[in-house]
Amino acid sequence: GGGKWSSAAAGHRQPVRMAEVSWKEVLLLTTVVVMCYWNSTSCGFVFDDVSAILDNKDLHPSSSLKNLFHNDFWGTPMSEERSHKSYRPLTVLTFRLNYLFSELNSAYYHLSNLVLHATVCVIYLKVCQLFLDRKSSLVASLLFAVHPIHTEAVTGVVGRAELLSSVFFLAALLAYTKSKGPNNSIVWTPIVVTITLVAAATLCKEQGITVIGICFVYEIFVAQGFTLHILREIVVHMVQGKGYLPSWVLQTLIKLIFLMLSTLLLVIVRVQVIQSQLPVFTRFDNPAAVSPSPSRQLTFNYLLPLNGWLLLNPSELCCDWTMGTVPLVESILDVRNLATLAFYVLVALLINYSLRNPGESSQVVLMALSFMVLPFIPASNLFFPVGFVVAERVLYVPSMGFCLLVAHGWKKIAGTRYLKKLAWIGLTILLIAHTSKTIYRNWDWESEYTLFMSGLKVNKNNAKLWNNVGHALENEHNYGKALKYFIQATRVQPDDIGAHMNVGRTYKNLNKTKEAEDAYMLAKSLMPQIIPGKKYAARVAPNHLNVYINLANLIRGNESRLEEADQLYRQAISMRPDFKQAYINRGELLLKMDRPLEARDAYTRALELDRTNADLWYNLAIVYIELKDPSEALKHFNQALEISSTHKLALFNSGLLMQESGEASLRPEAKRRFLSYVEMEPQDANGYFNLGMLAMDNKRNVEAEAWMKKSIEVQPGFRSALFNLALLYSQTGMELEALPVLTELLHHHPEHIKGLILKGDILMNRMKDIKGAKWCFERILEIDPTNIQGKHNLCVVYFEEKDLAKAELCLSETLALAPDEEYIHRHLSIVRSKLAAQSNSGPLPQPTSNGQTSPLGQEPPTKNMKGHHSEQKKGPGTADATEPHTELTSDSKPSPNELHKRTKKKSNKEIKEIEKKRAAALKRLEEIERILNVE
16 A cells, blocks of 8 residues: 555665765865954853853863853753853863863853864855855855844853854764664664764754754655645555555654653653743843733734844844834734745745655745744744743754755756856855955954944944943943943833843932932832842842842941841842841941941841852851851851852951961961962052961061061052061061161051151160151141150150250150059159159269160160051050050159169069060051951
8 A cells, every 4th residue: 555655655665875075175164264253252251152251160170170060041040030051061061171271261261162163164065065066055155154133142252152063963963874774773872873863962952953854854854755736645654554564664653752851851850950940031031021912913923034034144243132122013913924924925935845845846935934934933932931032043044954954055056058157156246245244343343332332333222232332331430431331221211121220320420319210210110129028039120129139238337227228238138038148248348337246147148049159158258257156257257158168258257367366377377378368469568468467476587577568568668568567677686677668667657657657766775866866756746636655755855955844844745644553653753753853863874885874775775666567556555565665763852873783683674574565566466467457
């Protein structure tokens, strides 16, 4: 019963063409691709590249490779609602390899895309040779290589997904063509290879799975040579049960069933990966998706001829087709429906021709239609909504079918005697025009500004384009010009919440707080109203909820509106209880409001939502510092570093906490963390400064000196480093080296009181420069007339100058400022005793070379002021933790000879006591320093 159609089908089955590509063809295609896309290597990271490359932590070597298989294309965990569910781990892996070799040098990313496009062109040539002659195949490949529609896929770095998927897509089809053995037997190895390559293509981009459909079409209509008539006869034969099916038909059915089961398995795995959730898009991304019937269906169907027109006439290309770019088709009377009708009629005619007529031409047309239609289905919006209206890069694979169809038509025309020359002229003009357009179009991707401005030339009804030009100008700090574009976006799309937020943020950057608040309030008014107990997760885009965050961040600058800001954070949380950023910002606010326990709860809740966020662990550590719990703080710093070993703030602050603990056992680890920090931030002087402080704690003075000098080299005039270097020299008996350092300190910071005190101390007690010391202490009192140390030391200067009356008056004034200081009482008593002795016995004798009379100023000095390591203001009661620089003796009314004897007798003992006090005071001051921040 089946002999008739069996023999007919056998007659139409064609032997599989051998796909052979010569090195000359490879060289030609490669040269053409390089010529078209070489200028793309000068472009930067723009548009979606920013999210996929610059902001994607999965590219960094510090991120686990496992994350590639848990996160989406943009680095967002697949389990999160905000994920786009675009699962492309193999593509992200190639980005990671780019980062490994060139970090964020965009030229190498673009060069990789160029190489991949050239590779696709060569493989595409081999595929074309399955259906066309050698010359026509090369024409199709050249048309594909230069088509301007590909600029988004090749020049845009994120287009890597299309390129890489296409490599495996075409390779899978080539592998499948080898699955047919002698007498129509099955060769299983190519089929297994095909399924493996399909899986790889799908892991690069979702549309890769559609190559299975193309394999179906190839198997039925090319490998087996069926036509619609023959297929109808087979179905009738099977339904009526007339005899057995031939073995070659059964073999074909087995192959097709295996392909179907493999496809089903891949789909099940893919659904499991997205956890049976479709991504959530807003009406701004795809307005037709939320439109009522019939507007939704009419618009989505109209998008098919629109995409076809872009392939046919790629003169007006745009990087973004969302929002109002394509107005909705809201009526059956809309003239655009004629384009939809014409498109469907044309496709129906081509399908009818290819299915009813046997022969090679029909097979070429059918395969071209398969390439055009099947890979486009996932992006068509016909079966499920996607996050865009039109996207030029998704036409990368469908354009293969278009180029195949054009090359086939060109072959027909060039085969006629009268049109041959015209066909070649037309082809040459087309290739030159497309090449020129592609090269010119590449320059649009040079920067975000050039890209979005090129989009506005094509379409001025897309608020997103106006917003993105504004963002590009904002990134250049051109806020005034950016504001104009943001305001225009609100005019184009008055209900665009994001546009109003952009206006508010720009007003804030322009320090126009009132206008910023008005813009944020307008954006907030466009949000859905809160109904108690109502969940908004499906209705409100997470980025729109940032209006509450931005408004709260704005008004919290006013101390009287902190509670109002807190209310806004809580409002955002009530709309989305999983809104992590709201908890983070509320935690910061609660710290500012001195409510650390509530801040801890807010950060803890955020951690429940994202335990792999190193910043959250870091913020919680800061809370524990506020709660005076350094051990818990250190634990949380360590947890942040476990997640991200290069978290710079955690490295620095945990090292500081270890240093402040005073535990010698923690100092090696603190040093390691500071060294890691300065390796990542070589221009931050604070890292070198703290290494110097650690060395001082470890009594490694030479090392401390080197780190302090490095800190000053990186940041000339660094106050803390200059003062502590001078202090180090003073402590180690190198006062001469300390003086130029103090001079430099006072040059940069003329009102540095502790520097003036230390310099005055050295000048008076080591250099015997009374005049210089006097200037230092007088300068201190000009800055702070109530500074007790400065005033007391000036009193000592008067005493050294033998002006006892002035010294008495000075000490009396000092005592009035600090009536409880015992040493001031004692010194005033000494001066008054000297004044009484002077009035009774005349002037004090001058010192002589034999030392018989020793003036009071020659008594051993007290401890030098060994000030704080940092220059923060001291708290109450700490300013005079040490006694002043030059201590007067407590003896009263001594005679000159007695004075000399006593001085001589007590000198050694006093020196030991002074040094002992000096060491104790220094240690005490170091402890005080450890609770202060380093500059």
